[in-house]
Amino acid sequence: MARKESVTMQDILENAFAMTREEGFANVTARKVAARVGCSTQPIFRVYKNMEELWGEVYEKAVLFFQDYYDLFPRTGTVPFSNLGMAYIAFAREEKNLFRLLFLSELPEKKSLYEILNGEKGNVLFEINKASAMGCSNPQGMFMRMWLFIHGAACMSLTGDYDLTDAETKKLLEQEYANG
Amino acid sequence: MARKESVTMQDILENAFAMTREEGFANVTARKVAARVGCSTQPIFRVYKNMEELWGEVYEKAVLFFQDYYDLFPRTGTVPFSNLGMAYIAFAREEKNLFRLLFLSELPEKKSLYEILNGEKGNVLFEINKASAMGCSNPQGMFMRMWLFIHGAACMSLTGDYDLTDAETKKLLEQEYANG
DNA sequence: ATATTACCGTAACACTTGTTATTCTAATCT
DNA sequence: AGATTAGAATAACAAGTGTTACGGTAATAT
Numbered sequence: 001m002a003r004k005e006s007v008t009m010q011d012i013l014e015n016a017f018a019m020t021r022e023e024g025f026a027n028v029t030a031r032k033v034a035a036r037v038g039c040s041t042q043p044i045f046r047v048y049k050n051m052e053e054l055w056g057e058v059y060e061k062a063v064l065f066f067q068d069y070y071d072l073f074p075r076t077g078t079v080p081f082s083n084l085g086m087a088y089i090a091f092a093r094e095e096k097n098l099f100r101l102l103f104l105s106e107l108p109e110k111k112s113l114y115e116i117l118n119g120e121k122g123n124v125l126f127e128i129n130k131a132s133a134m135g136c137s138n139p140q141g142m143f144m145r146m147w148l149f150i151h152g153a154a155c156m157s158l159t160g161d162y163d164l165t166d167a168e169t170k171k172l173l174e175q176e177y178a179n180g
Numbered sequence: 181m182a183r184k185e186s187v188t189m190q191d192i193l194e195n196a197f198a199m200t201r202e203e204g205f206a207n208v209t210a211r212k213v214a215a216r217v218g219c220s221t222q223p224i225f226r227v228y229k230n231m232e233e234l235w236g237e238v239y240e241k242a243v244l245f246f247q248d249y250y251d252l253f254p255r256t257g258t259v260p261f262s263n264l265g266m267a268y269i270a271f272a273r274e275e276k277n278l279f280r281l282l283f284l285s286e287l288p289e290k291k292s293l294y295e296i297l298n299g300e301k302g303n304v305l306f307e308i309n310k311a312s313a314m315g316c317s318n319p320q321g322m323f324m325r326m327w328l329f330i331h332g333a334a335c336m337s338l339t340g341d342y343d344l345t346d347a348e349t350k351k352l353l354e355q356e357y358a359n360g
Numbered sequence: 361a362t363a364t365t366a367c368c369g370t371a372a373c374a375c376t377t378g379t380t381a382t383t384c385t386a387a388t389c390t
Numbered sequence: 391a392g393a394t395t396a397g398a399a400t401a402a403c404a405a406g407t408g409t410t411a412c413g414g415t416a417a418t419a420t
Contacts, residue, residue, distance in 0.1 A: 002366040152332025179359035
């Protein structure tokens with residue numbers, strides 16, 4: 001009765017996401033995605049109402065990607081917020097295009113930094129509780145202070161103005177926590 | 181013998197720069213600049229070889245603008261790096277588009293953060309010397325630590341994730357310096 | 361086997377970009 | 391006043407964008 005689809009939603013979304021990682025969000029155009037998938041632009045508009053819808057999905061996928069990245073990141077930090085910070089800074093270094101999209105873009109659908117960081121699992125709250133349990137008197141304030149520091153290091157690595165290795169990051173964050 | 185020019189280089193550059201401030205660097209296109217100046221695109225290409233050349237001039241003007249901004253910023257800070265930091269964070273808050281262009285873009289002609297900050301007058305070195313004179317044992321390390329913090333606050337205000345007033349900034353920077 | 365019909369490629373539309381060729385305009389020298 | 395000529399406006403080209411109309415293709419129900 002009908003023809004079978006040869007280009008799936010997965011094909012499109014995965015390629016669009018890979019292009020975002022490799023070439024940046026701005027390069028995710030209908031024709032470029034189609035070329036990478038190996039089809040015309042038509043299947044894109046069968047699956048998605050328009051490009052904005054696809055872009056939205058790419059953004060959502062990037063959020064999940066970051067959260068998975070954090071889940072899988074080795075937990076070598078010894079002080080509260082250092083695991084979160086090391087992962088975040090490494091993510092900025094290794095996934096510059098995704099970092100820009102998630103944490104520096106101006107999309108209307110953009111989630112807040114806290115929303116992404118804390119996620120489903122309450123990663124931030126977990127660290128705040130840890131700080132509290134370790135005797136930190138103002139864990140929220142500590143998070144804020146640490147996070148300015150962490151975000152600064154991450155954004156600095158984007159432009160190549162300051163690139164930290166994981167080991168340097170670790171040391172710096174532990175010092176910073178101790179100073180608080 | 182010849183006709184007098186009615187559209188000057190100044191007209192073009194000033195409008196292109198104002199557009200960068202108000203609407204962002206990406207909106208500086210030949211037609212949009214022309215529309216704002218009130219002429220056709222022709223005079224632009226008489227004055228500038230191509231748009232890249234104009235963009236380069238806009239960038240240079242932005243560098244000078246930031247340095248003037250810092251020169252004129254009230255010096256209310258009490259610890260080394262706090263005047264620089266307060267100005268930088270205020271600049272990010274007040275001039276988001278220029279901040280993005282100067283400190284987060286990926287232009288080939290982009291100057292390093294240090295190059296812009298230190299400038300002709302050696303602003304960074306001046307602060308480092310001040311720290312040294314005030315008994316700081318590792319002023320370079322202190323600068324680096326303070327700057328991660330400052331850059332973090334600035335970049336955070338861009339996305340609206342964390343907006344500091346000048347007074348809050350001042351307090352935070354003084355605490356941060358004391359902690360070092 | 362054939363009719364049906366969702367899927368996909370081709371091609372086009374309307375718009376934006378940088379850039380350039382052409383034509384008109386106006387200021388100055390004679 | 392009229393010729394000269396640089397400046398500017400108009401219009402176009404080529405390339406890129408999102409999106410859509412159309413027509414062929416292929417998989418399935420009959």
